[in-house]
Amino acid sequence: MGIKNRVALITGSASGIGKQTARRMAENGAKVVINDIVPEKVEETVAEFAAAGLTVMGQVADIANKASVDAMVQAVVDNFGSLDILVNNAGMERAGALRKLSEADWDITVNINLKGAFLCSQAAHNHMVPNTHGRIINIASRAWLGGPGQAPYSSAKAGVVGLTRVLALELGTKGVTANCIAPGLIYTPMWDELPEKNQKFLLSKQPTGRLGETDDIAHTIMFLADDESGFINGQVIYVCGGRSLFSG
Amino acid sequence: MEVVKDRVAIVSGACDAVGAAISTRLAQKGATVIVSDSDPAKVDALLEEIQAADGKALGMTVDAADPAQVKAFVAKTIADLGKVDILVNNVDTQNGTPIQEVSDALWQAGLGANLNAVFYFCRELVPHMRANQYGRIITIGNLEYMGLPGKSNYAAVKSAIFGLTRALALESARDDVTVNCVAKGDIASADMSPEAIEKQAKGIPVKRLGTPEDVARTVGFFASDTSKYITGQTFFVCGGKSAYFSMSI
Numbered sequence: 001m002g003i004k005n006r007v008a009l010i011t012g013s014a015s016g017i018g019k020q021t022a023r024r025m026a027e028n029g030a031k032v033v034i035n036d037i038v039p040e041k042v043e044e045t046v047a048e049f050a051a052a053g054l055t056v057m058g059q060v061a062d063i064a065n066k067a068s069v070d071a072m073v074q075a076v077v078d079n080f081g082s083l084d085i086l087v088n089n090a091g092m093e094r095a096g097a098l099r100k101l102s103e104a105d106w107d108i109t110v111n112i113n114l115k116g117a118f119l120c121s122q123a124a125h126n127h128m129v130p131n132t133h134g135r136i137i138n139i140a141s142r143a144w145l146g147g148p149g150q151a152p153y154s155s156a157k158a159g160v161v162g163l164t165r166v167l168a169l170e171l172g173t174k175g176v177t178a179n180c181i182a183p184g185l186i187y188t189p190m191w192d193e194l195p196e197k198n199q200k201f202l203l204s205k206q207p208t209g210r211l212g213e214t215d216d217i218a219h220t221i222m223f224l225a226d227d228e229s230g231f232i233n234g235q236v237i238y239v240c241g242g243r244s245l246f247s248g
Numbered sequence: 249m250e251v252v253k254d255r256v257a258i259v260s261g262a263c264d265a266v267g268a269a270i271s272t273r274l275a276q277k278g279a280t281v282i283v284s285d286s287d288p289a290k291v292d293a294l295l296e297e298i299q300a301a302d303g304k305a306l307g308m309t310v311d312a313a314d315p316a317q318v319k320a321f322v323a324k325t326i327a328d329l330g331k332v333d334i335l336v337n338n339v340d341t342q343n344g345t346p347i348q349e350v351s352d353a354l355w356q357a358g359l360g361a362n363l364n365a366v367f368y369f370c371r372e373l374v375p376h377m378r379a380n381q382y383g384r385i386i387t388i389g390n391l392e393y394m395g396l397p398g399k400s401n402y403a404a405v406k407s408a409i410f411g412l413t414r415a416l417a418l419e420s421a422r423d424d425v426t427v428n429c430v431a432k433g434d435i436a437s438a439d440m441s442p443e444a445i446e447k448q449a450k451g452i453p454v455k456r457l458g459t460p461e462d463v464a465r466t467v468g469f470f471a472s473d474t475s476k477y478i479t480g481q482t483f484f485v486c487g488g489k490s491a492y493f494s495m496s497i
Binding site: 161165168169207208212216219223228229230231233235236237239240241244245 | 417418421422433454455458459461462465469472476480483484485487488490
């Protein structure tokens with residue numbers, strides 16, 4: 001029942017939504033793996049969680065690199081004995097008008113958000129299928145619906161939605177479910193760095209008139225990751241205060 | 249795990265298998281549940297079951313397709329308990345029929361049972377919840393709203409839930425009132441033969457049918473205090489079958 005004693009790898013979990021999800025999952029009895037590409041951030045988060053008595057390990061890896069991902073997943077299985085829950089959370093955005101975007105902007109955005117989710121799912125499913133149990137949860141974005149200036153990010157996140165449906169159809173027969181969360185505006189320290197004018201504009205389009213919290217996503221991830229959520233498969237759930245009712 | 253402790257929840261159409269599972273689940277998690285349905289004997293039986301497991305529940309016989317009865321029921325509930333925090337519209341009459349056989353009476357009956365009943369409850373409770381600055385409304389839809397041959401009348405009324413959910417979500421978004429739809433897929437029922445279950449399971453990516461509890465725990469998730477940032481959504485509990493339909497995201 002629940003996620004107790006399940007091994008959960010959350011990519012990009014040294015800050016923001018990923019870190020809060022890792023904390024909540026560990027508090028609920030999961031063994032969590034902290035991942036980031038920056039070693040110091042992983043060390044800091046692991047030390048913080050370990051000091052709080054949580055079961056945690058760290059893995060520095062570049063999720064857009066197959067060898068790096070394979071080594072990470074193998075290390076998780078060697079240390080904890082299995083990999084039950086994969087949260088493809090790591091992401092980044094290079095935004096800008098079409099004429100201003102470089103090929104490098106496109107490549108890095110698609111590589112981190114989409115290729116990363118593919119490589120991690122591929123490596124993880126090798127360990128989930130033999131156990132006839134697994135939960136893959138992809139963090140897309142409400143922005144997959146399309147917004148001006150978001151060509152690489154919207155495209156990559158739309159790819160994540162498609163990937164989720166493929167995984168659900170391919171792996172569902174083997175006890176492994178795949179679902180997708182599409183967050184809207186969520187408060188993280190990055191929000192404070194936005195100019196006030198931009199904050200006001202974004203909030204004016206928000207049906208709730210306010211931002212979400214990292215816990216809103218963490219709770220949704222835990223619902224989907226639960227042992228008892230086996231009949232929920234191939235779904236996209238927006239956690240966005242109703243913002244998904246509009247694109248643009 | 250959902251947080252619904254001390255919330256007051258109305259479940260309409262509570263006495264089918266899914267409604268009973270939802271009512272039982274919410275009561276187990278500490279909500280006070282008012283189970284309503286049109287058959288007094290069934291209401292009493294469900295009430296006894298929940299109370300025997302130490303759940304807090306009340307029962308009410310209501311014809312959900314009669315606006316006067318719904319109005320009186322909601323008013324009495326608010327007068328007695330002070331508030332309603334959660335509404336689960338579980339009314340579901342599965343009367344899908346090839347169109348040449350759909351009589352005016354059958355069409356109207358489906359409209360009354362599956363759509364009007366949802367509208368009447370929402371009309372009474374949306375303003376109440378907005379005034380209270382808290383509410384969780386969950387309507388039980390069906391994957392078949394996506395459109396299956398031979399079930400046009402049922403698909404039509406279940407489709408209407410989609411738009412109703414979105415419009416009400418936007419009307420209520422600033423008042424901590426969320427409005428969502430949980431669309432169920434193939435759920436095993438007690439009267440199905442093992443052969444029928446096996447055959448139906450083949451058409452579902454997870455190769456099994458759902459249970460009423462699969463729907464109930466999803467309703468619990470949307471009904472939770474912690475799901476405050478999720479509104480206007482239609483969410484399928486279907487083992488992945490919705491991925492076979494193009495408009496299911």
